[in-house]
Amino acid sequence: MYDYMIKVAINGYGTIGKRVADAVAAQKDMKVIGVSKTRPNMEGFVAQQRGYPLYIADISKKASFEKVGLKVAGSVEDMCQAADVIVDATPGDIGATNKPLYEKLKKKAIWQGGEEHEVAGFSFNSSCNYKDAIGRQFVRVVSCNTTGLCRIINEVDKEFGVTHVHAIMVRRGADPGVIKKGPIDATVLDPVTVPSHHGPDVLTVLPHVSITTMAMIVPTTMMHMHAIQITTKKPVTKEGVIALINRHPRLGLIKKSAGIKSTAEIKEFAMDLGRQRSDLFENCIFEDSIYANKNELCFFQAIHQEADVVVENIDAIRAMTGIEKDGATSVQMTNKALGLVTIQNNH
Numbered sequence: 593m594y595d596y597m598i599k600v601a602i603n604g605y606g607t608i609g610k611r612v613a614d615a616v617a618a619q620k621d622m623k624v625i626g627v628s629k630t631r632p633n634m635e636g637f638v639a640q641q642r643g644y645p646l647y648i649a650d651i652s653k654k655a656s657f658e659k660v661g662l663k664v665a666g667s668v669e670d671m672c673q674a675a676d677v678i679v680d681a682t683p684g685d686i687g688a689t690n691k692p693l694y695e696k697l698k699k700k701a702i703w704q705g706g707e708e709h710e711v712a713g714f715s716f717n718s719s720c721n722y723k724d725a726i727g728r729q730f731v732r733v734v735s736c737n738t739t740g741l742c743r744i745i746n747e748v749d750k751e752f753g754v755t756h757v758h759a760i761m762v763r764r765g766a767d768p769g770v771i772k773k774g775p776i777d778a779t780v781l782d783p784v785t786v787p788s789h790h791g792p793d794v795l796t797v798l799p800h801v802s803i804t805t806m807a808m809i810v811p812t813t814m815m816h817m818h819a820i821q822i823t824t825k826k827p828v829t830k831e832g833v834i835a836l837i838n839r840h841p842r843l844g845l846i847k848k849s850a851g852i853k854s855t856a857e858i859k860e861f862a863m864d865l866g867r868q869r870s871d872l873f874e875n876c877i878f879e880d881s882i883y884a885n886k887n888e889l890c891f892f893q894a895i896h897q898e899a900d901v902v903v904e905n906i907d908a909i910r911a912m913t914g915i916e917k918d919g920a921t922s923v924q925m926t927n928k929a930l931g932l933v934t935i936q937n938n939h
């Protein structure tokens with residue numbers, strides 16, 4: 593269908609970067625031209641095995657990579673020079689320091705939610721504002737929590753109108769592979785003050801929504817859990833909410849029949865279904881938790897922090913390059929290439 597393959601560089605091959613690289617490689621209209629790291633370790637070997645050319649931030653460290661058998665294709669600047677779009681998945685706040693390089697090379701770049709909105713000047717969610725990203729040089733894909741919130745709030749708003757959202761985020765302490773972070777035995781208010789940063793972050797995508805968020809961090813690595821209460825303009829029904837979830841390509845429903853009441857069981861289900869890395873690209877909304885009464889809607893949703901933003905990065909690439917002008921088509925292409933069948937269709 594497309595005669596040109598968009599050349600994508602992934603600057604930062606960690607939790608998000610390695611998933612974005614595999615998702616890019618799975619698409620028919622884009623290819624991975626390189627990934628980058630600062631240290632020679634296990635992820636470098638995975639990149640090499642996948643056939644992704646490996647570039648390094650500090651070229652003076654080339655010998656330390658080659659000593660352990662990792663072939664270095666060049667510097668991060670070389671990689672960026674060869675790309676049409678750079679997906680910056682370096683750790684939070686480091687991404688912003690790469691902006692002068694992208695500007696110098698006149699390249700398109702995507703940052704992640706660990707950076708401030710101002711770095712790109714535009715925050716993205718494919719279900720909410722795909723059209724506004726078309727042709728942009730810089731885009732920021734909002735964080736995992738904000739992505740999960742935007743997807744469902746936008747759909748409820750379209751169907752019933754949203755007067756106010758109150759959301760409580762119970763956040764995972766660290767990603768599964770991160771051994772240096774806690775908490776090990778505490779519930780940490782993040783922050784103590786209200787609102788947490790998530791509410792204002794949702795406003796970078798959905799500026800007209802009224803929202804208050806609170807957040808805490810708990811000792812788990814699997815997923816985040818959101819407790820959400822929405823006051824709607826029109827009376828809301830449980831059937832209506834289930835219908836809008838089922839219609840949306842990235843809203844998943846955990847049905848009662850699955851017997852699931854925890855993040856651990858969702859991840860186990862994803863593993864058993866054979867999903868790569870047990871990734872859940874979709875929101876996981878608990879059907880049984882949906883409570884609709886007059887203008888009040890409440891539910892729990894679990895968000896897989898390592899995965900939900902990955903598919904959004906793929907759509908952002910299409911929007912920025914203008915290769916696909918329709919957001920729904922891009923979402924469909926991305927999902928299809930990754931074999932994503934929303935979780936309710938598996939039970």
Ligand SMILES: NC(=O)c1ccc[n+]([C@@H]2O[C@H](COP(=O)([O-])OP(=O)(O)OC[C@H]3O[C@@H](n4cnc5c(N)ncnc54)[C@H](OP(=O)(O)O)[C@@H]3O)[C@@H](O)[C@H]2O)c1
Pocket residue numbers: 603604605606607608609628629630631632635649668681682683684685686687704705706707734735736767897898901
């Ligand atoms: N993890 C999540 O749950 C999550 C969810 C949504 C959004 N995000 C956001 O996504 C971004 C990336 O987070 P992450 O969790 O994927 O981080 P991560 O796992 O720590 O991975 C970061 C990667 O960047 C590389 N890197 C570090 N400094 C670099 C530099 N100066 N130049 C090039 N590469 C560099 C690291 O390589 P070395 O290991 O070789 O140093 C590593 O491969 C952040 O903005 C974060 O807030 C994360």
